[in-house]
Amino acid sequence: MDELPIGRRVAYWRGRRKMSQQVFADRLGKSKSWVDKVERGVRRLDKFSVVYEIADVLQVDVQLLLGKDVERRPETQNCIDQVEVEEIRAALERYDQMSAFFQAVPHSPPLAEMHKAVSHAWLTYQHAKYGVLARMLPKLLRDAQAADSAYATGAEAKDAAHLLGQVYQIASSALRKVGEHELSWLAADRSIAVSQRAGDQLLAGLASFRVGSALLALGRVRPALEVNVNIANRLAPAYEPAHKGERLSVYGMLLLNGAMAAARIGDSATVRDLLCGAEQASLELGGDFNHYWTSFGPTNVLLHRCAAAVELGDGRAAVDTHEKLDVVGFNALLPERRAHHFLDIARGYTQIGNIEKASEMLLEGDRLAPSEIRCRPLAHEVLSDVLRRTRGTPPAPIAELAEQMGVGV
Template identity: 95%
Template sequence: MDELPIGRRVAYWRGRRKMSQQVFADRLGKSKSWVDKVERGVRRLDKFSVVYEIADVLQVDVQLLLGKDVERRPETQNCIDQVEVEEIRAALERYDQMSAFFQAVPHSPPLSEMQKAVSHAWLTYQHAKYGVLARMLPKLLRDAQAADSAYAAGTEAKDAAHLLGQVYQIASSALRKVGEHELSWLAADRSIAVSQRAGDQLLAGLASYRVGSALLALGRVRPSLEVNVNIANRLAPSPITEREVRGQRLSVYGMLLLNGAMAAARIGDSATVRDLLCGAEQASLELGGDFNHYWTSFGPTNVQLHRCATAVELGDGRTAVETHEKIDVIGFNAMLPERRAHHFLDIARGYTQIGNVDKASEMLLEGDRLAPSEIRCRPLAHEVLSDVLRRTRGTPPAPIAELAEQMGVGV
């Protein structure tokens, strides 16, 4: 995109941010006609102050608008920046599989190496190391796509497809965390098709979970609810399910129910929330503990975390806080950092709903100590911190003021 004139770059990023010309103009304090002329190149942007203001409204680094390489600052190293998002997008836009239909793939990494790389990527995500993950994802996507093409006609075709399906899901989850919901949906949708080729119902079920999460983030709540519940019903374990796969099936089934409960909460359907949480709780009790089958972190503790999260979505902060105070500490501390920090963010929202900004601040700081990227990189966390600052009387406590400064949230 470097060769594009600045007006075209402005139009591109405005489109990415889902802003109409009128909304963009209003936020800049300009007219719609002014924006239209800038984007068509009729009006020049010759004042740096205006370019910086545009970059601020579009939430991009000003260097991107100027067509220059972004200088990455140390404090952003653990987040996914726009450059890395574009590299992931470019990897998703590759259609080398079609080329492989006509001629052999020149090179593909061994599947044993791919397996190690994919497992490492999952752990990187679950430890909320989003910056590290963003830097490995473009190559991992290209390698997994190449492997899927190279082994398509051989005995290892399903193994290669399975790995690609996992990589698409990792990408979908990471992109959703940083607000790139359309790309998240694309990656999750790709995973569904690949998972079917892999012949793994549980991987396809998890791909449906990622699709449901992306749809929910996009505000497509009812389709999200439907896809989670429909696939959960198809994966519900039966009494004759083999013991060795029953735990995996219960985990994927339970996560689909929990995701459906989140969607139901978004539309205020408390009865459906209650039914889905009960179903997930029964699955977790049958599972007999907290496990990470298929990278789900599913079990009784995760069900309790979702009880808190759905209560927050329903606007019932008090119930969320009361449930939080009853969570088994040992089980909670055994969970991976991403899941725990995510919960602290949910409970910070719950505390703001009941007007306790001190405890909300404490939860944000706990999450930041545990997994900084989960707090500092997520748009939702920025919104919660802004809400805390607005509600704080007088000068905010030094730790919160420092966190706000590091996150670029105005005090």
């Protein structure tokens, strides 16, 4: 997009922000005609003050409007910035499968290399290294798409499709973390179709889980609840021993995600039923495992009990459950899951008015996995709430964290 005139870039970002020309003009204090002329290149933008104002309204770095590389500040290195989001979007917009229908794919990495790269990407996500993941995702998406096309008709077709399905899910999860919910939904939806070609019901179940998570983030709560519960019912563990642990894990995560959706609409009875079902699955599983990268088990069920209580506005129940957590089991979980819980329980403490403990939880999460706290819009909201309700000057660690996150004290 660098070679486009600035007016076209303005039009592009206005469209991305889903603003009409009239709304955009109103926010700038200009006329709709002025905006139209700028976007068509009839009117020049020759004042930097106006360019900066446009960038502020569009919530983009001014360098993007000027067609220049964004200078990344050191504290944003572990987050996903706008440039990286656009690179991921560009990779998702490719349709290599259709090109392969007409001609052979020129290059595809060996599947053995792809397996290693996908496993590395999952671990990077579960260690909450979102900036690192964002920088590897565009190439990983292109490679996985090329492999899926290259092996589409061979004996390795299902293996290649399986890998692409996983990459779409990784992208969906990472994009949802940083607030790119529409793009997260697109990647998750892509994973469903690819997972079906891979012939793996559990991968398709997890793709449905990602779709449900994206829908929930978009505020589409009832569809999120329905997709999780419907697929969970179809994946209810059968009696065959093969892959029982994996099936229990995917089934349990669907129930947990459904419980979070039910909590969002205040349906406490459904929350209770789904959490009980997940707890039963975790007990049958017999421990905390990371089958299919789910981190499912009794400990994760308890973390979701806390999170669901927070969504229901019952901070006291969330805190009580948190205080009963098995420390050994909790510490064995990967950093993303633990830091996510610290963010949830910080919200719980704010609900009962314990701002000091809420601050401690945010700092614990930041020490464990900085990206989970510093990169997530939800964490910014919680920190803002903590600062607003802190009497007097905030403690130095919280004030420092707020400064690093760009949250006003």
